[in-house]
Amino acid sequence: MGQCCSGEKHKEEEDVALPEEDLNELVTTTGLDVSELNKYHKDFLKDYPSGHLTKSQFKAIYQEFFPDDPKRKNFADKLFQTYDQNNDGTIDFREFMIALSLISKGTVRQKLALAFSLYDSNGDGVLSYAEILEVVKAMYHMAGDPIVCEDVPPAETFAKKLFTELDRNSDGNITIEEFTEVGSQDVTVANLLLAKITEDEDDEENICTPTGNGT
Incomplete structure (x- = not known):
């Protein structure tokens, strides 16, 4: 037994x-x-x-x-x-x-890859300007009223600048490789792209900081 x-x-x-x-x-x-x-x-x-x-x-x-x-x-x-x-x-x-x-x-690259999947709303494997604009609008909403931050442009203007920075080959779409490469090389961009999945309390302040490349 x-x-x-x-x-x-x-x-x-x-x-x-x-x-x-x-x-x-x-x-x-x-x-x-x-x-x-x-x-x-x-x-x-x-x-x-x-x-x-x-x-x-x-x-x-x-x-x-x-x-x-x-x-x-x-x-x-x-x-x-x-x-x-x-x-x-x-x-x-x-x-x-x-x-x-x-x-x-997770590592920055791992988190960026996860963020890419979350932002790819139609699941086609690339990010369009419209999808990046939605990300930026969400970040603006999280930050409260971004107008209180100096030099913060409208969401559409900011999204176009961010999209141009991420779209390395200027083909009108952002691949996961471009997304993770740019994000892992630029801390400010990474903070912006990961704002919705990180725990850092300082993330809300990042929207007041211009991205690393360009003006």
Whole structure:
């Protein structure tokens, strides 16, 4: 009897173990070690036996990690959509951990790549001027009234300048390569582009600072 139960317990642990490929990826992506990830995974499965989170469940957890803020009203929705690659309305443990780790401690390039996905509203793989304008308008809204900052132009003017700076080959579209390259080379531009997904309290002040190139 005892041998039977022990065997069932061992089988259950094997059934819920993270695939080695996912485990290795998450060690690199999140900075957590194997034992920590296995513990989080087991806890995740206790709360969500299906191994998947729905959008409402994800939003509830997201708000625990990052207390709700008017600046982030729609961010959890967009983040969920970014990682729900097959559009089935759920994300798994691997996708969940990657999403949270990128927000909290990803590299600038990783965060820029995430921001690009969020800003690419029609999912065509490039950013248009209209999409950059929406980003700038959101930043202006986050900053309150940008008119109080000296030398801050209207959103349309600012968006055109930012778009020109990001569109390295002047083909009328911004690729993820251009977006991450320019952002990783210019701190001010990076702060602007990441304003919606970073936790820095100083981000709201960045809109008052002209971008690095041009006038």
